[in-house]
Every structure is written in structure tokens, then in C-alpha cells.
Amino acid sequence: MPPPRQSIAHLAERQFGVVTTGQLLTLGVEPSWIKRQVRHGPWNRLHRGVLVVHSGPVEWRTHAQAALLHAGRGAVLSHRAAGYQHGFLDSPPRVVDVSVPHARHVAGSPGVVLHRRRHLGAEGWAHLVNRLPTTCRPDTVLDLLTLARSDDDVISLLCAAVRARTLPAEIRDAVMRSPRMAHRRLVLEILEDVEGGAESALERRYRRDVERRHRLPRAQRQVQHRLGDGRRVRADAVYDGLGVRVELDGEVAHPGGRTDQDTWRDNAVLLERGDVTLRYRWRHVRVTPCSTAAQVVAALRSRGWRGTPRPCSADCPVT
Structure with a gap:
């Protein structure tokens, strides 16, 4: 009996080019035929019992779907995989994070990071994003916070989540339900700044440092x-x-430095309003904040500021 190729094609199309041996057996496919497709045909095995039905490059969604099929019933994308799904991350992660119900034990597999979760399956906790089950935005933020290594990582994540249309109130509610979460105090402080207009980690560092x-x-x-x-x-x-403006150009917003539109804007503001524009990047704010502060002081004084700045150390050039 020939294999039902049309049914296999429809199944693979729904699952981003991935099928399982269990699904194929349900369709009546002979195990020997499946083995031939892997050994001598165009198919490749991504995980035990999970096959991709072509021999070309495998896109990220296919890897994600394969990881979910490997993890089985109740599995959802989480952590970095969910962050990429929601637009918090610009590039796909190298491994696929998958969360499964705590009661289930799933064998590990290369390219998949498994997380066992007690509250998996609660209402509103996960939904389909690009046809793949994914943790909701606020819980994805909390998961990614557990991976943050520094305050800058925390700030960048929160700002990316807000830019991707996650409401700060949603994040705050999720944080309040997790009293032992990592970086909790800092997160609540940053959320206030995000709502107040600090759109990037660079802006927050400028204000603080x-x-x-x-x-x-x-x-x-x-x-x-x-x-x-x-x-x-x-x-x-x-x-x-005082006629002084500051533009902070982070790598994400301005990967090549100042754009043509930025140049036009600076010129227009100078000609029409007389405002001088100072433009800084990550190195100026993070590595040499004292020198940056000294330059801002010079600009402010040139426009009439009579305040008294404070050097932060004996070597600080701010006077």
C-alpha cells in the first residue's frame, strides 16, 4: 500500500515542515518506509521521533515546532524562544526553550532546553503566537529576567517588552505575584521610569550616571x-x-550612527530654535560618563547655567 503522500504533505504544512513518527503511523505509513526517507531520502531527524520532511536549511519556526513535538502534550515555548516570538529579541535564540507541566518527565535533546512548570496550563498563561503555543508576554518577561546577568540586561529587556506593546501594568501585576523573583526591586523602579519616558537602558544610564x-x-x-x-x-x-538638547543613540535604534534624518533634525533645531544638540552613544554614557557630564556642563554654562555640578571622584573632570 503506497503511503498517503498528500496527507503527509498537509500535516507537514500545518507544522512548519515537521512530522512525528507517531503521526505518520496513525496515517497508516509503514515504519520501513519512514526509515528509508531518513536513511536514503530527503528527510532528516531533528529529535527522536521528530522528522523534518526536506533536506534544505531548517528555519527557526521549524526548530521551534520540532522542540514542541518532542516535548509532547502541554508544551509551550518560553524564555528566549517566547521572547523572540513576542518581539523582545531581535534574533532567534540558538536553542529552543520549552516549558512542560511539572508532572511530566521529558528526555533531553540537543538544541532544546526544558523547563518543568507547576502552573503551566493556567488560564491566560499561554496562547498561540505565529501558530505556536507560547507563554504570554508578562510571564515571558519574568522568565527572561531569571536569565538577566546585569542591571543593563534588566533595563534593556523591560524597554524592549514595552516597545513590543507589553503594558507596564501587566508586567507589574506579574511581578507582584512573584515576591521571590530575581531583580524584583529594580524591575519595579524601572517600570516607573519606562512609564515616565525612559525608553532605553541608555537613557536610564544617562539620567543616573x-x-x-x-x-x-x-x-x-x-x-x-x-x-x-x-x-x-x-x-x-x-x-x-537653556537651549541644550541631548540625543542618545543606542546600537538598536541607530546601528550605523547618526542618520540623515538625525542630521536634518539637528540642523533645523539649531536654525529655528537656536538649540545646540549633543549626541552620545553607549560608550560615552557607560564607559566615560564623567567626561560626558563635563561636556554637558560646558554646554549648559555656555547658555547661561549658573549651577554647581559635583565631581563624583578625585579624578572626575567635572568642576
């Missing part, structure tokens, strides 16, 4: 102005009444 540490005036964040030609321009930070 450049402004607060050196007792500079606090700039208004995410300020919008309408120019005479009707165009709207926005600045990351504006020192109101």
Missing part, C-alpha cells in the same frame, strides 16, 4: 516640538530654557 551622579539639572525627556514647516521633532532630553 551623567545627571544624578554629577548633580546636573534634570532634563525633560522625550520632548516634542513642531517646527515652522509643520514637522514634528523629538528629543531624548531637553534642558528647558
Whole structure:
């Protein structure tokens, strides 16, 4: 009896090119025929009992689906895999994180990281994202926080989650339900800043390490102005009444440095408003915050600021 090729094709299409030997046997396929497709045909084995029905490159969704089929009933994508699904991460992870109900024991497999979860299956905990069962956004944030190695990782994750349309209130509710979670205190503090306009880890570092540490005036964040030609321009930070603006160019937003649009905006603001624009990147804020603060002080003083900055150490160039 010939194998039902059309049924196999439909099954593989629904599952991003992946099938299981169990599914094939249910369709009436002979085990010997399956073995020939792997040994001498175009199929490849991704996990025990999980096959991809072509020999070309395997895309990430196929690996994710294969990991879910390997993990079996009740499995969902979580942690880095869920973060990529939700748009928190720009590139797919090298391994696929999968969460399974705590009562189940699943054998390990290369390329798959398994997590056993007690509350898996609770209402609203997971849903389909791009046709793959995935933990919800707030719980994905909590999972990724357990992997964060530094404060910067925490800040970047929260800002990425908010940019991907996760409500800060949703994250806060999830945090409040997890009193022992990692970085809890910092997360609650950052959520306040995110809601207040700190859109990136770079902006938060600027406020803390450049402004607060050196007792500079606090700039208004995410300020919008309408120019005479009707165009709207926005600045990351504006020192109101002093004609000094600060733009913070992170690698994510400006991978190649200042763009043509940035240059036009800086020129337009200078010509129409007389404001000078200082532009900083990660190295200026993270590695040399004192030198950056000294330059901001010089700009503010040139525009009439008479405040007294505070050096943060004996070697700090801020005077």
C-alpha cells in the first residue's frame, strides 16, 4: 500500500515542515518506509521521533515546532524562544526553550532546553503566537529576567517588552505575584521610569550616571516640538530654557550612527530654535560618563547655567 503522500504533505504544512513518527503511523505509513526517507531520502531527524520532511536549511519556526513535538502534550515555548516570538529579541535564540507541566518527565535533546512548570496550563498563561503555543508576554518577561546577568540586561529587556506593546501594568501585576523573583526591586523602579519616558537602558544610564551622579539639572525627556514647516521633532532630553538638547543613540535604534534624518533634525533645531544638540552613544554614557557630564556642563554654562555640578571622584573632570 503506497503511503498517503498528500496527507503527509498537509500535516507537514500545518507544522512548519515537521512530522512525528507517531503521526505518520496513525496515517497508516509503514515504519520501513519512514526509515528509508531518513536513511536514503530527503528527510532528516531533528529529535527522536521528530522528522523534518526536506533536506534544505531548517528555519527557526521549524526548530521551534520540532522542540514542541518532542516535548509532547502541554508544551509551550518560553524564555528566549517566547521572547523572540513576542518581539523582545531581535534574533532567534540558538536553542529552543520549552516549558512542560511539572508532572511530566521529558528526555533531553540537543538544541532544546526544558523547563518543568507547576502552573503551566493556567488560564491566560499561554496562547498561540505565529501558530505556536507560547507563554504570554508578562510571564515571558519574568522568565527572561531569571536569565538577566546585569542591571543593563534588566533595563534593556523591560524597554524592549514595552516597545513590543507589553503594558507596564501587566508586567507589574506579574511581578507582584512573584515576591521571590530575581531583580524584583529594580524591575519595579524601572517600570516607573519606562512609564515616565525612559525608553532605553541608555537613557536610564544617562539620567543616573551623567545627571544624578554629577548633580546636573534634570532634563525633560522625550520632548516634542513642531517646527515652522509643520514637522514634528523629538528629543531624548531637553534642558528647558537653556537651549541644550541631548540625543542618545543606542546600537538598536541607530546601528550605523547618526542618520540623515538625525542630521536634518539637528540642523533645523539649531536654525529655528537656536538649540545646540549633543549626541552620545553607549560608550560615552557607560564607559566615560564623567567626561560626558563635563561636556554637558560646558554646554549648559555656555547658555547661561549658573549651577554647581559635583565631581563624583578625585579624578572626575567635572568642576
